[in-house]
Amino acid sequence: MMAADPxxxxxxxxxxxxxEHGFGHTLPKPxxxxxxxxxxxxxxxxxxxxxxxxxxxxxxxxxxxxxGRTGLLLEALAQSTQARELAVFVDATDSxxxxxxxxxxxxxxxxxxVRCGRGPGSAGSPGPRGLACADAAWRAANLVVxxxxxxxxxxxxxxxxxxxxxxxxxxxWLRLKQGLEGSSTALVVLAEVPLAGSAAGMVLKMRRxxxxxxxxLGTARVRMDVVRDRTHGPEARA
Amino acid sequence: MTAVGxxxxxxxxxxxxxxxxxxxxxxxxQAAEPSRQPAVVACGRSPKRFVYSASAAARQRGxxxxxxxxxxxxxxxxxxxxxPLRVFERDGRAESRARERLLDLALAATPRxxxxxxxxxxxxFSGLRTxxxxxxxxxxxxxxxxxxxxxGVSESYFVSLCAARTRGGIxxxxxxxxxxxxxxxxxxxLPLDSREAxxxxxxxxxxxxxxxxxxxxxxVGRFGGHLSLAWRLARGKGDLELRPCQPPERLELAEDFDxxxxxxxxxxxxxxxxxxxxxxKLHGLDRAVQRLTTRLRLVGGExxxxxxxxxxxxGDARALLELARTxxxxxxxxxxxxxxxxxxxxxxxRYVQQSLFGADLPxxxxxxxxxxxxxxxxxxxRVGAPVVPDTYRSGVAALVAFRPKSGTARQCPGGPDLGAxxxxxxxxxxxxxxxxxxxxxxxxxxxxxSRPALVTLAAKRPASVEARDVRGDVTACAGPWRVSGEWWTxxxxxxxxxxxxxxxxxxxxxxxxxxxxxxxxxxxx
Numbered sequence: 001m002m003a004a005d006p007x008x009x010x011x012x013x014x015x016x017x018x019x020e021h022g023f024g025h026t027l028p029k030p031x032x033x034x035x036x037x038x039x040x041x042x043x044x045x046x047x048x049x050x051x052x053x054x055x056x057x058x059x060x061x062x063x064x065x066x067x068g069r070t071g072l073l074l075e076a077l078a079q080s081t082q083a084r085e086l087a088v089f090v091d092a093t094d095s096x097x098x099x100x101x102x103x104x105x106x107x108x109x110x111x112x113x114v115r116c117g118r119g120p121g122s123a124g125s126p127g128p129r130g131l132a133c134a135d136a137a138w139r140a141a142n143l144v145v146x147x148x149x150x151x152x153x154x155x156x157x158x159x160x161x162x163x164x165x166x167x168x169x170x171x172x173w174l175r176l177k178q179g180l181e182g183s184s185t186a187l188v189v190l191a192e193v194p195l196a197g198s199a200a201g202m203v204l205k206m207r208r209x210x211x212x213x214x215x216x217l218g219t220a221r222v223r224m225d226v227v228r229d230r231t232h233g234p235e236a237r238a
Numbered sequence: 239m240t241a242v243g244x245x246x247x248x249x250x251x252x253x254x255x256x257x258x259x260x261x262x263x264x265x266x267x268q269a270a271e272p273s274r275q276p277a278v279v280a281c282g283r284s285p286k287r288f289v290y291s292a293s294a295a296a297r298q299r300g301x302x303x304x305x306x307x308x309x310x311x312x313x314x315x316x317x318x319x320x321x322p323l324r325v326f327e328r329d330g331r332a333e334s335r336a337r338e339r340l341l342d343l344a345l346a347a348t349p350r351x352x353x354x355x356x357x358x359x360x361x362x363f364s365g366l367r368t369x370x371x372x373x374x375x376x377x378x379x380x381x382x383x384x385x386x387x388x389x390g391v392s393e394s395y396f397v398s399l400c401a402a403r404t405r406g407g408i409x410x411x412x413x414x415x416x417x418x419x420x421x422x423x424x425x426x427x428l429p430l431d432s433r434e435a436x437x438x439x440x441x442x443x444x445x446x447x448x449x450x451x452x453x454x455x456x457x458v459g460r461f462g463g464h465l466s467l468a469w470r471l472a473r474g475k476g477d478l479e480l481r482p483c484q485p486p487e488r489l490e491l492a493e494d495f496d497x498x499x500x501x502x503x504x505x506x507x508x509x510x511x512x513x514x515x516x517x518x519k520l521h522g523l524d525r526a527v528q529r530l531t532t533r534l535r536l537v538g539g540e541x542x543x544x545x546x547x548x549x550x551x552x553g554d555a556r557a558l559l560e561l562a563r564t565x566x567x568x569x570x571x572x573x574x575x576x577x578x579x580x581x582x583x584x585x586x587x588r589y590v591q592q593s594l595f596g597a598d599l600p601x602x603x604x605x606x607x608x609x610x611x612x613x614x615x616x617x618x619x620r621v622g623a624p625v626v627p628d629t630y631r632s633g634v635a636a637l638v639a640f641r642p643k644s645g646t647a648r649q650c651p652g653g654p655d656l657g658a659x660x661x662x663x664x665x666x667x668x669x670x671x672x673x674x675x676x677x678x679x680x681x682x683x684x685x686x687x688s689r690p691a692l693v694t695l696a697a698k699r700p701a702s703v704e705a706r707d708v709r710g711d712v713t714a715c716a717g718p719w720r721v722s723g724e725w726w727t728x729x730x731x732x733x734x735x736x737x738x739x740x741x742x743x744x745x746x747x748x749x750x751x752x753x754x755x756x757x758x759x760x761x762x763x
Contacts, residue, residue, distance in 0.1 A: 048674040066744040070763035071681040086599060086642055089624075095683040097760065098624045098636065104681065108624050110642050114612055115620040115635065117686055139615050147608035149600025158683065158763060208742075209675070216716045217680075217737040217744065217762065224674040 038152055038186040041075030041105075045224050049202070052076070053152070053186040054231040057201030058177055061190045065158065067206040068222035069190050071104070073154050076188060078105035085151025088112045088144045092137035093159040112150075114140045134164035138171055145179050145187060157191040165191060173199035194227070203228040253363040254395045254480065255373055256402035257344065259380065259387045262357025263291040266336045267326040269384030276314070277324040280307050290328050336383065341483075343379040345522035347372050350482040358402070360395060360480055373408050392416065394477045400427050416474030421447030428468040429478075434461055446472035485523045489516055490581045498537050498574035505534075505575055506563050510555070512580045513562070517555040520584055526551035528585035532562055536573040544569065546610060549641045550602030551585040557603040561610040568614030609640060629723055631731055632748060632759035633686045680744065680762040691747060693756040700747060703740050705758050714739040718749070735759070 008014035039052035046052050053059045053076060061069050080087040082105060089096055094117025102108060116136040134157070141155050157168060168191070177199040180187055189195065194203050205225045212218030259265050263279040276295035280287050287307040299317035301310045307325065314323045337356055344351040350362035361376075363369045373389045380387040390401025392411040400423055401409040411419045423446050425438060443449050450472040457465045470476030491512045499505050509532070520526060528551050534542040546561055562580075590602060600608065612621045622637035691705035700712045717736035724730045733748040744762035749755070 042676055042678070044676045045674060064743070066680065066742070066762050068678055068680060068763065070683055071678055074681050086605075094635070094686045095760070096624060096635075097682040097684050098626045100681040100683075101624065102626055108626070109638075111623060112609075112612075112640050113622060113624045113637060114616060115637075116616050136615050140612055143608060143611050143615070147600060147604055149604060159685075159761075208680075211714070211739070211744065213714050213716060219677045220680050220744075220762075221675060221677050224676075226674070 035184045038076060039079045040072060041079045042072065045072065048224065048226060049204075050229075050231070052079070053188055054201055055184050055186045056180050056182055057187070057231055058173070058180065058196050058199055059186065059188045059202040059204070060194050060196055060200050061188060061204050061206060062192060062194050062227075063206030064192060066220075067208045068220060068224075069158060069206045070100075070156070071222070072204075072206065072224070073156065073188060073190050074101055074104035074106060076152060076186075077101065077111060077154055078107075080152040080186075081107035081110040083151065084110070086110050086112065086149065087152040088114065088150050088154065090114045090116065090137050090140045090144070090153065090155045092116050092133050092155070092157045092164070094133075095156065095159055112144075114144075116140060131164055131167055134160060134167045138168060141187070142176060142179070145176060145183075145185060148183055148185065150185050153185055153187045155187070155189045157189065157195070160191070165193065165195060168195045169197075173197060177201075200228065201230045202226070251364065253366070253369055253391065253393055254398040255347075255361045255363045255369065255376070256354075256390045256395075256398040257340070257359045257361065257376055257380065257387055258390070258399075258402035259340070259357035259385050260403075261291055261293050262336075263328060263333055264293045264326065265357070265385050266332050267329060268293070269336075270332065272384065273324065275321050275324045276301075276319065277326060278307075278310060279326045279328050281328040296323060336385070339383055340380070342519060343376055345519060346379070347376055349522055349524060350480065352481050352483060354399065358399070360399060362480055362482065363391065370408075370410070377408060394474065395480050396471050396476075396478050397474065403427065417450065418474075420472060420474050421445065421450070425449060428471055430465075430468055434465060434468075437461075485525055485584060488581055488583050489519055490579060491516055492577060492579035494577040495575065498576060500574045502563070502566050502570065505566065505578065506559065508578055509562055509580060510559050512578070513555045513558050516580060516582055517553055517558070520553055520582070523584065524587060525584035526553035526587045527558060527582045529583040530558060530562065531581040531583075532565075533579040533581065534571050534575045535577045535579075536571060537576055538573065540572065542571045547639050548602075548606050549609060549639065550588055550590070550606065552603055552606055553587060554603050557607060560607055564607070564610045564614050630721055631723055632733070632746075633684050633688050635684075635686065682746070682760055683763050684760040685758055688748070688757040688759050691756045691758050693747060693749070700736055700738050703738065703745075703747065703756075703758075708740055708743070708745065708758060710741040712738045712740055713742075737762070 008017050035055040037049070037051040037054050039046050040049060061072055063069050077087050077089065087110065089111055091114060094115045096113060098108065101111070116133045137155060137157065141153060144150055144153050157165065173196045194200065205227050207223045207225070209221040209223050211220045264277050267279060268277060276293055276299065278292045278296050278301060279290045281290045282288050285308070289301060289303055289305045289307060289310045291303055292301045292310070296314065299319050300313040301323070311323060333356065340357070340359060341353065344359050344361055348361050348363060348366065352360045354360050363372060366372055369391060373391055377387060377389055388402050388406050389408045390398040390405065390411070391408065392398040392401060393413050394416055397411050397416045397419065400420060401411050404423060425435060425444060425446065428446065430438070438449065443452070449469060452469070454466060454469050457469055467476055471478070493508050493512060495508070499508070527548060529545060529547050531543065531545040536542055544565055546565060552558055588602070590599070609621060619637070621640070623640045625636045625638050627634040627636040689705045689708070691703055691708070693700050694702045700715055702711045703709070715736050715738040718734035720732070720734055722730070722732040725732070732751060734751060736747045736749070738745050738747050746759045746762070748757055748759050
């Protein structure tokens with residue numbers, strides 16, 4: 001877990017930290033990932049994911065609406081911002097609910113919210129609705145990834161119309177993947193269907209198996225399946 | 239360089255320099271039109287025009303400051319001067335420009351300086367490794383402006399001022415030689431009021447040396463404690479305090495184009511020069527840019543102004559130029575540009591220490607550029623840190639400028655430390671939790687704008703819904719919850735909220751009781 005600045009108390013701890021981070025080696029140790037994964041904030045899921053969302057790769061959280069995708073994303077944002085990282089929420093459809101984010105534990109002043117939904121300024125922009133948002137979201141995501149320094153870049157494409165999603169599918173994902181490689185940024189894309197194809201390092205599928213209605217809308221039983229995990233090597237995939 | 243005393247004395251812990259441009263108002267105008275002709279600067283309207291400032295040559299022929307211009311001419315002609323007296327009209331703007339240039343030169347030498355009067359600057363040279371080179375550079379800079387100046391260097395602030403005002407070139411008064419240097423100088427250098435000066439003149443005391451020989455107690459008894467300071471200054475013992483200029487609240491630079499600029503590249507090139515100069519100034523003040531404002535005057539007189547608030551103060555001219563260019567590309571001016579004015583609001587520099595073991599954070603420059611580019615994509619008002627709005631009205635989005643503060647976040651809460659444990663633990667855990675099923679509350683997602691809906695009711699409860707992308711029977715629902723707000727204003731609102739399930743999806747539907755209209759405020763996910 002990337003906790004907030006571990007401070008070594010003595011020379012032995014400092015040596016151990018240097019050893020652990022591999023600063024004493026010219027080449028990285030085989031099998032050692034440079035950055036620990038970003039916890040998703042849900043213990044059961046973290047155990048399933050090998051610690052959380054991997055850094056330096058593209059992860060996709062897919063599933064239909066009301067399957068718990070947004071809740072998972074907000075939990076991950078909370079983990080990242082609470083660890084003093086800066087996080088970005090690229091909001092293709094302008095759907096972030098600040099109260100839900102705060103309730104999930106997101107430190108709001110460390111979260112950069114990019115509202116790509118059509119605002120008053122873009123009301124007259126050409127093209128069908130959703131296409132302009134998808135385009136803006138893609139450009140914004142690329143920009144923050146190339147800028148670097150963010151712990152988590154969350155791209156929310158939930159609610160984007162089909163032609164908007166198709167536009168994302170046609171994008172050069174491999175270039176985005178190359179931009180991410182080796183960085184400490186975890187890129188998590190939320191959408192109804194997988195978009196990144198072979199560029200995605202991890203694809204999760206969310207499903208809601210039931211909802212409690214006890215006079216009010218209660219909790220939901222959420223299931224997460226790992227559809228693809230290329231981050232842990234062949235042993236982990238087995 | 240003139241040296242008073244010996245250099246063998248101990249190295250000064252404090253060192254002052256003074257830069258003096260004699261007859262500053264005249265010198266500024268003569269710099270524009272070089273001539274050796276005696277000149278005066280006049281102001282006021284005829285017949286009450288008077289001499290504001292006179293050159294040394296004019297003063298030698300009886301002209302003095304404050305004299306009526308007609309009287310000055312008469313006295314000058316009576317002195318039999320070979321060349322006529324040249325009269326300039328006072329130009330406040332030229333003086334102001336020259337003053338600013340002098341301040342820039344001082345700033346390049348040291349961040350601690352004081353403008354004693356127009357054309358006279360006192361500089362703190364303490365700690366400079368090469369004060370003599372700095373003094374020469376100062377003099378060379380003034381010379382490039384077309385002005386003649388003198389520089390005095392001494393440990394004593396007062397002595398350095400006296401040296402600059404009475405000698406030409408660079409004068410260095412070494413420690414221990416102050417009293418000897420001051421001895422022949424007139425009393426008008428000392429901080430005396432007119433009554434004291436008049437009395438001392440009546441006594442025949444005209445130089446600092448003569449004043450220094452008088453007994454201090456007698457002087458204090460006659461004039462009061464104030465003269466004690468003047469007496470000590472005259473003996474080279476006491477000193478005055480340098481009062482450094484406060485950093486300016488804003489800095490501005492402007493450039494007028496000889497032709498109308500329509501190309502953003504050309505505009506960027508002009509702005510690059512201005513930003514470089516501004517950043518040099520700020521560097522001297524140990525300040526950086528907190529807010530960058532660009533004012534463009536378009537052909538036809540229209541003014542186009544844009545501001546960029548930076549999350550961290552930036553002192554890098556290239557990064558600032560990139561920000562300004564990005565902003566211009568996103569919101570190009572509506573026409574050809576006649577002039578550009580850049581105004582910066584300085585702030586203390588912040589130095590960010592990255593952690594070797596902790597999370598990587600973007601550098602201030604990179605973050606500022608990223609934010610500006612994002613603003614170029616989605617609009618300035620749609621990028622920032624979210625804040626919880628002070629209302630429960632549906633769909634309200636509130637943003638503030640993104641200025642992350644270090645150390646404000648809570649500690650990372652406890653969780654499975656699988657990242658450090660590596661893969662082995664994860665593999666073991668996978669066997670234990672093959673399902674990956676949890677029971678959670680769902681998060682809410684807003685529809686902005688909300689989607690108007692047609693809702694049919696059965697037994698006063700929603701039975702079916704039809705809206706954009708949503709159509710079907712309501713299979714489960716909970717509600718209503720009445721929410722209202724701002725009823726004390728004309729913009730008051732009142733809803734009845736329902737949580738509904740349609741086709742396996744969960745929505746929040748709202749009904750406005752007054753109109754009976756329904757809309758979907760968002761979905762649960």
